Amino acid sequence: MINEIVAPVLSLGGLGLAFGSLLAYASKKFAVEVDERVPKVTEALPGANCGGCGYAGCGAFAVAVVEGRAPVDGCPVGGAACASAVAEIMGVTVEQSERKVARVLCHGTKDKAREKYEYYGIEDCVAASKLGGGGKSCAYGCTGLGTCVKVCQFDAIKIENGVAVVDAEKCTACGKCVSACPKNIIELVPESQATWVMCKSKDKGKDVKEHCDVGCIGCKICEKTCKFDAVHVIDNIAIIDYDKCVNCSQCVVKCPKKIIHGKPEIKKAYIHEDACIGCTICSKQCKFDAIEGELKAKHKIIEEKCVGCEQCVVKCPKKCIEMR
Amino acid sequence: MIKELIVIALGAILIENFVLVKFLGICPFLGVSKKVETALGMGMAVTFVMVLASLITWLIQTFILDYFHIEYLQTIAFILVIASLVQFVEMVIQKMSPTLYQALGVYLPLITTNCAVLGVAILNIQKEFNFINAIVYGGGAAIGFTLAIVLFAGVRERLELSDIPKPLQGFPIALITAALLSIAFLGFQGLKF
Numbered sequence: 001m002i003n004e005i006v007a008p009v010l011s012l013g014g015l016g017l018a019f020g021s022l023l024a025y026a027s028k029k030f031a032v033e034v035d036e037r038v039p040k041v042t043e044a045l046p047g048a049n050c051g052g053c054g055y056a057g058c059g060a061f062a063v064a065v066v067e068g069r070a071p072v073d074g075c076p077v078g079g080a081a082c083a084s085a086v087a088e089i090m091g092v093t094v095e096q097s098e099r100k101v102a103r104v105l106c107h108g109t110k111d112k113a114r115e116k117y118e119y120y121g122i123e124d125c126v127a128a129s130k131l132g133g134g135g136k137s138c139a140y141g142c143t144g145l146g147t148c149v150k151v152c153q154f155d156a157i158k159i160e161n162g163v164a165v166v167d168a169e170k171c172t173a174c175g176k177c178v179s180a181c182p183k184n185i186i187e188l189v190p191e192s193q194a195t196w197v198m199c200k201s202k203d204k205g206k207d208v209k210e211h212c213d214v215g216c217i218g219c220k221i222c223e224k225t226c227k228f229d230a231v232h233v234i235d236n237i238a239i240i241d242y243d244k245c246v247n248c249s250q251c252v253v254k255c256p257k258k259i260i261h262g263k264p265e266i267k268k269a270y271i272h273e274d275a276c277i278g279c280t281i282c283s284k285q286c287k288f289d290a291i292e293g294e295l296k297a298k299h300k301i302i303e304e305k306c307v308g309c310e311q312c313v314v315k316c317p318k319k320c321i322e323m324r
Numbered sequence: 325m326i327k328e329l330i331v332i333a334l335g336a337i338l339i340e341n342f343v344l345v346k347f348l349g350i351c352p353f354l355g356v357s358k359k360v361e362t363a364l365g366m367g368m369a370v371t372f373v374m375v376l377a378s379l380i381t382w383l384i385q386t387f388i389l390d391y392f393h394i395e396y397l398q399t400i401a402f403i404l405v406i407a408s409l410v411q412f413v414e415m416v417i418q419k420m421s422p423t424l425y426q427a428l429g430v431y432l433p434l435i436t437t438n439c440a441v442l443g444v445a446i447l448n449i450q451k452e453f454n455f456i457n458a459i460v461y462g463g464g465a466a467i468g469f470t471l472a473i474v475l476f477a478g479v480r481e482r483l484e485l486s487d488i489p490k491p492l493q494g495f496p497i498a499l500i501t502a503a504l505l506s507i508a509f510l511g512f513q514g515l516k517f
Binding site: 007008011012015016019020022023026027029030031032122123124127150 | 384388389392393394397400401404405408411412415416418419420484485486487
């Protein structure tokens with residue numbers, strides 16, 4: 001009777017004890033020394049394991065940062081907050097960089113872009129683009145089969161009417177779609193940059209018109225319109241220099257094909273007259289002659305001329321200009 | 325003797341495939357079968373653990389459970405053995421071979437509760453195998469698992485690129501594929517030695 005209780009308790013307890021002490025011994029004996037900063041850095045990272053940094057996952061990136069092989073702000077997903085947290089652990093400072101988002105430089109939707117054949121094949125842009133460049137007659141256009149949608153781990157891309165569209169709020173700029181797109185039409189653009197050309201076609205204007213209603217024909221009107229030397233037509237396609245562009249939207253208005261994306265609403269400048277000292281800095285700055293007023297007199301905005309480029313706001317020493 | 329071992333191994337791999345015929349270890353079979361590469365990693369880890377587990381559980385059963393007549397504690401004792409074995413092996417590999425740890429490391433903790441491992445340990449006892457037969461059966465079962473998961477991952481990789489009707493996308497089509505694969509393996513039922 002007593003044996004029936006003691007034997008199982010002892011044998012199972014003994015087993016447990018034996019394995020427990022074996023594990024305890026092993027954890028000491030086989031302990032691997034890990035830099036204590038590695039788990040801390042891993043903790044600070046987003047943990048999505050997306051591989052946007054170029055390493056196998058957040059863990060591998062953390063090891064690389066601690067070993068000095070990767071920059072502390074190398075995580076494109078975490079952004080500035082994550083970079084400064086990692087920098088603090090590593091004991092270095094980091095420069096602030098602006099958040100970027102991916103943008104698809106094509107909006108030749110099904111009703112606007114012509115097709116040269118109907119594609120029935122593997123649902124993959126790479127496969128389609130190898131079949132004579134895909135179904136669209138434009139060789140530069142989005143094939144719309146969603147290879148970028150599949151690689152996006154943040155559910156930020158959708159195919160709408162045959163063209164990929166990025167949800168800027170969900171996009172983390174990990175760059176997966178940029179490298180996956182066989183047409184190279186996805187670019188990482190600073191978030192505040194509202195003006196961009198929604199086409200990548202290097203075809204001549206006449207050919208572009210045959211392929212698509214919304215393609216850049218290389219007419220150079222934008223180049224002539226731009227007062228900031230930010231747009232240039234190179235190889236039959238308008239390219240905006242994001243460092244020079246101030247989002248004044250003049251090219252957006254003038255583009256005959258309406259293929260330059262502009263900011264959703266244009267605000268006008270307004271001068272708070274009680275704070276204005278009449279220094280004329282703003283009126284000299286304005287390239288559209290939209291500010292009037294003599295030296296030492298209160299300045300005024302001519303609303304019809306103001307395009308909302310915000311250059312006066314940046315330059316006003318008294319900070320008395322507001323966009324509204 | 326050799327013939328008997330071959331029969332046991334082939335039986336475990338094809339005729340009584342653990343995943344597709346006995347329906348053991350379905351969780352990793354569906355969970356880590358999106359890429360052939362990871363499926364192979366999982367298969368290797370399972371092979372490793374299954375062989376070791378059949379070895380140790382056979383010894384425990386024969387020299388402790390049978391000896392004290394406490395066979396009813398089989399399940400709990402085996403779970404204890406497998407869990408600590410996996411932990412121990414993980415630590416040793418991490419120290420001895422970082423490369424192997426990189427390859428298997430992620431999958432090892434997942435195997436702790438894999439029912440195929442517990443299944444093979446219990447079946448070894450039920451079939452009244454001797455020591456060598458138990459190890460061969462464990463190895464065969466694990467190779468069968470690897471075969472099934474790698475085949476399935478190969479099919480799923482292609483499914484990713486196919487035009488699948490919307491209601492069937494994702495798990496539904498995976499389950500249908502698994503069922504078809506299982507039916508295909510039924511064909512081995514007729515094998516006789």
